[in-house]
Amino acid sequence: MSPAATRILLAGARRRGRGLSTSAEPSPSPSLSPSQLPSGKRWDAVVIGGGHNGLAAAAYLARAGRSVAVLERRGVLGGAAVSESDLVPGFRFSRCSYLLSLLRPALIRELELERHGLKLLPRSPSSFTPCLDGRYLLLGPDAELNRSEIGKFSKKDAEAYPRYEEQLEKFCKLMDFVIDSPPPELRQLYHASMVDRMKDKVDKSVFWSKLLGLVMQQGQQDMVNFFDLLLSPASKILNNWFEGDVLKATLATDAVIGTMAGVNTPGSGYVLLHHIMGETGGQRGVWAYVEGGMGSVSSAISKAALEAGFASNGR
């Protein structure tokens, strides 16, 4: 790690009146160099790595009143969610990740990322698949457009597509609950107080009973289909639903992107679902470009982290 490049984000430090001021932060990476860090300073939490996940953890810790230092080895915060201009001078763009939908809506809301500069531009159309014979398939968030586009290749597929989307939506709702709930960990509570042990039992009971309720709502056949989707190759799922290769090939991209697996790999069905689970502006499965590139995501989260410290100053 080059000390010259290392950036340090300090959040929540002033809540307890014993931290640094970070008020003069430039956008998009409000941070300090190591020489500005006071020696002997103690932190409640130190996050190694200022990717968007580390920054989000720092923001929530800062909101909980903790002093946090995020240590980032690069000269810019954000990890793979960065906008940079050093590759092509004069142009600033997403250098690695480039599309967003999986950032949880609760996180966008709770950290007020829109107020901190996050602006999502829904991707429409979502895909364009050209064919060698001159035909093409254009898909997007518009159900009517999808119907007529898919119908160019297969009327049967055009009929099946809304039912396919409806089933995935059901599964996504089940996953929403799992993803947005704290995991029911098997905690070692031997030395915990009676109250903490009771609270732990209640938390777990609430989680499992809510999950059971959602599973019951799905019904037996849907649960079989759900586990089939999670465990099967995406090719099996898509072959069961559709007959047209152009549509299946287009949808299969969601099953292989970002993974070292092919459409015939067992489990790639889950990857397919994973890339539909997100949303933009309440629209399921819709991905978005971020104004200013993906660095704007990291910038907004780091601003929320810093503000969580400053906002409480004087309380």
Ligand SMILES: Cc1cc2nc3c(=O)[nH]c(=O)nc-3n(C[C@H](O)[C@H](O)[C@H](O)COP(=O)(O)OP(=O)(O)OC[C@H]3O[C@@H](n4cnc5c(N)ncnc54)[C@H](O)[C@@H]3O)c2cc1C
């Ligand atoms: C090519 C590519 C394209 C992608 N495209 C998309 C996309 O379009 N949309 C999408 O949602 N996801 C995409 N992803 C996935 C997404 O980028 C990652 O899931 C996400 O960036 C993970 O975030 P993170 O904060 O956990 O880690 P990272 O973004 O990897 O951040 C980790 C940070 O820690 C720092 N670090 C590591 N070790 C140390 C250390 N010892 N000391 C100090 N700092 C350290 C690193 O420099 C880095 O800044 C893509 C991934 C890749 C590789």
